[in-house]
Amino acid sequence: MLGLLRRRYLDVLGSIYIYNEHRGYTAIDRVLDAVRARSPDDLELIQAIERHRADERTHYMMFRRWFERQNRLPLAVDRTFGHIDRFIEIVFRKRIDDLDTQAVIDDDRLFEKLCRVIALTERRGYRQVEILLKHPLVKGDPVLMKIFQIIRQDEPSHWAPYEGWLREHGRREPKWWERRIDTFIHSELLFLKLPFLFFNPFTRRRSGWADGGEAAPVRPRPTS
Ligand SMILES: [Fe+2]
Numbered sequence: 001m002l003g004l005l006r007r008r009y010l011d012v013l014g015s016i017y018i019y020n021e022h023r024g025y026t027a028i029d030r031v032l033d034a035v036r037a038r039s040p041d042d043l044e045l046i047q048a049i050e051r052h053r054a055d056e057r058t059h060y061m062m063f064r065r066w067f068e069r070q071n072r073l074p075l076a077v078d079r080t081f082g083h084i085d086r087f088i089e090i091v092f093r094k095r096i097d098d099l100d101t102q103a104v105i106d107d108d109r110l111f112e113k114l115c116r117v118i119a120l121t122e123r124r125g126y127r128q129v130e131i132l133l134k135h136p137l138v139k140g141d142p143v144l145m146k147i148f149q150i151i152r153q154d155e156p157s158h159w160a161p162y163e164g165w166l167r168e169h170g171r172r173e174p175k176w177w178e179r180r181i182d183t184f185i186h187s188e189l190l191f192l193k194l195p196f197l198f199f200n201p202f203t204r205r206r207s208g209w210a211d212g213g214e215a216a217p218v219r220p221r222p223t224s
């Protein structure tokens with residue numbers, strides 16, 4: 001019985017994580033479009049965001065392999081389980097996919113807002129992973145532990161470029177109300193949505209991988 005509950009908990013946790021990793025790198029594609037158009041000469045920033053995107057894609061792949069090893073697909077969770085989705089919806093009153101990239105390119109105030117939302121989300125991710133690494137149920141799964149250790153290592157380099165941009169451009173740090181939104185989204189996920197998913201036996205699994213339609217990465221060929 002205990003084993004079953006543990007399996008269910010990790011299944012729910014992994015499903016929420018894999019959704020967020022996929023949402024993470026697909027949302028960063030929008031940010032990259034905006035940054036490349038806003039400041040094409042700021043190669044340092046562009047490269048830092050490209051590395052961020054690559055890391056989130058790697059995180060996604062780690063969870064995908066974790067599920068593949070168990071011979072199953074993740075539970076079908078949608079954007080209501082996405083931290084960044086909720087954050088953008090509350091702050092911008094729009095879904096990520098409906099965010100007007102051109103407006104973010106043209107308006108510094110929108111871009112700085114976006115930087116704060118991403119930085120807060122990444123810092124939240126770091127704190128959450130620290131908690132999970134001490135969680136007895138997670139500790140029983142060595143592969144999952146390895147995945148969370150890698151995420152913990154990567155996370156600080158994820159908020160750095162956005163906080164760096166805010167500092168260098170004399171923009172303010174997140175205010176109490178932005179931190180309050182972050183806490184609210186996290187509590188909602190932890191105390192409401194996660195238990196709902198855990199106890200809901202009718203949640204179906206995905207019918208395919210979220211990155212199914214994406215092109216495989218092009219690997220450089222050896223020169224000799
Ligand atoms: Fe990640």
Ligand SMILES: [Fe+2]
Binds near residue numbers: 056122125154158
């Ligand atoms: Fe991250």
